[in-house]
Amino acid sequence: MLGKLSLDALPHDPIMMGGAATVVGALIFGALIVTFLKRWKWLWSEYFTSLDPKKIGVMYLIVALLMLLRGFADTLMLRAQQVLSTGDSQGILSADHFQQVFSAHGTIMIFFVAMGLIFGLINLLVPLMIGARDVAFPLLNSVSFWLYIAGVALINGSLIIGEFSAAGWLAYPPLSTLEFSPGVGVDYWIWALQISGIGSLLSGINFLVTIFKMRAPGMTLMKMPIFVWSVACSMVLVAFAFPILTATLSMLSLDRLIGTHFFTSDMGGNPMMYINLIWAWGHPEVYILILPAFGLFSEIVATFSRKRLFGYTSMVWALALITVLSFTVWLHHFFTMGAGANVNAFFGIMTAVIAIPTGIKVFNWLFTMYHGRIKFATPMKWFLGFVVTFTLGGVTGVLMSVPAIDFQVHNTLFLVAHFHNMIIGGVVFGIFAGITYWFPKIFGFKLNERLGTYAFWCWLIGFLLAFVPLYALGLMGAARRLDHYDPSMGWQGLFVVAGIGVAVLGLGMFFQVLQLVYSIWKRNENRDTTGDPWNGRTLEWSVPSPVPVYNFTHIPTVTSRDDFWETKQHPQADTRVPFEAIELPKNSGFGFAIGVLSALAGFAIIWHIFWLAGVATVAIILFVIIRTTGEHDSEIVLSAVEVEQIDAAARRKMTAGVKK
């Protein structure tokens, strides 16, 4: 009846119980607050069922930032373990628990932090930047979001019921096969990723259609803001790469469920095939994350240099080239597999070649700043920090693209330092810059600059302290994923430095939380009264902040790149066009239902409760059939009068709370 599920699945040792208690406690605490404030109905009707990409974007950001805290809490344990666990001391974690922690950390950070943040910003910005009122398929968008939440629920659920995978963030077989990982951990990993991955795939399709079919009149492809270009490329990668992930995860899961031999080490299974497949997805995945970050930085640099982006066309070509090339390098993740010198040489050269378009982009940003009137607001600081850290990471990346060198540093902390360099210095800094820059557009007030600056310096210094020692450790031969080492290696000092770095990073996050709280408290002092607080260039700055539901009262007609900027340079006489009625999608609980049912189905398969998995799947199918065949109006219409009122109210609100 309950498959493998029994009371033994509850956590027993104290640290794991702590983890479970934190999750449960946080949920109860959150629920109590909402109940106390009597906000359940509001939450349901304004957010959970909303099909407005701006609201969905905010939900993505909130959940992903919470997951960032979770992923960071994991690293505190990892770092503490590696500082302490040498010689006779065994540190604070058992070997198995240590493995679960780094597997959870990597998985959460990539899938539920970085992806969540990127999709959040895409939801918030893309429709506004292309002058559209919505995404192509609003209902599907909500489904994608709730599938992401289903993944989040499963991966955090593993803390409470059962265990998580101890096979690393990519679950290489044969370790991840049933023979060596008989528990439910790997199944949690598979289904959390499978479900949220399908959500990402659907989002990819959705935004491709949005970008290619819904641009405002006059916005040709070469007049799109560069962020939109970067998203388009990233979504092409999603559409090409995520199907491979779906297929690969399915195969691994079949191996574990029905005894197939894809990746087993006997009966003709082929573990290396998994490693090829997972990296055929995995390498494009890193570009899925970094390309939008490039886009965010491009917009930010242009705004704060008060210049047009230098080399727009070459930026577009660089993006496109990276998109194509990113499918030709996956083998650099396992040069040591033994594919032979010629194969390694090919993939090594392709990897080095990707550095060229990336370098072009860096120089374009620098040239944009050259002779600009630069304003060093916090987003710009994140950008400058990014240039430093990203270049460092890029150089070590090119270093490892040489197979002979990679043989030395493969699977050492050198590699760990490299990819954190790209991911923290690139993706995370980019997202922080983006959130700071667009915050007033989303919420109507700016974030406090001083606390933001503190946070920035903590992140930059903390990052360097935490990861530069890892380069050294890697060269000294320290393997990654070590839970214990001999004192004679002489590594402890560097691990201590790295541990201090993590503490500084923690301080940075503390300042960010403080910044948020303080900025909300003092919001009337930092109101965005014009809708254009930074002297922006793209369309989203032409509407009031926070943006009304319908985005634009009138769909703008675009005549040039950076259209809003151009309009500001040549103000036209205000030719008022009458307001018109606007159709918007009606709220729907469909996405929520699909998300809940998917999480249930995933949970049931993990625990081999097959009847429940069947019931949930049938329910999903029925919901889909009913929703797609029923003839109901899925739209509400705002009349011209209502639009006029909302518009006036939005403009009034911008200046209302401001003290003179």
Next chain:
Amino acid sequence: MNKTKEALARRIVSDDKVTFGFWIYLMTDCLIFASLFAVYVVQRSATAGGPSSNELFDLPFVLVETLLLLTSSFICGLMVLAAQAHRKNLVIIGLIATGLLGAGFLAMELTEFSHLISEGYGWQRSGFLTAFFTLVATHGLHISVGMLWLFVMIYRVSRVGITPATLRKLTLFSLFWHFLDVIWIFIFTIVYMIGVL
């Protein structure tokens, strides 16, 4: 007057979006199959001492199976023509015929599977059989989903007739069905035809 024109324009734009989105979806599905094909090609010789492809497959049987699917695809095409001519009854007949042929195809596939399994050549036997069953069954699963869709369409056409929305859905369905046809041609060639060589 202006209102309906506007509504019509909006409908066309939204049709356009759905069709484009559906094409992208098909492409992603194609990549799932591409992964499975790649795996099959890698695993083809991994027989682990079990039977290899030229000992297992019965080409004439599969040829009949293939013809069933091709015919159903052809009829599906005719069905869309009928829909464009707003011939409701013809559409329903076409759908039913497509479905029957599809069911025949599925039945033959299941027969082949059960035959193999009863001989002890199930997917657990070897890497090769794993890849074979998964690839072919994934296609079969798609066909089953297509059948479900087809039933829903029969119900819908008989209830509401051929509205613009129904027409669009029928077109998308036929796109899906033809797509599965193309995939099958690849399976037939790569798995069965090359397999018996």
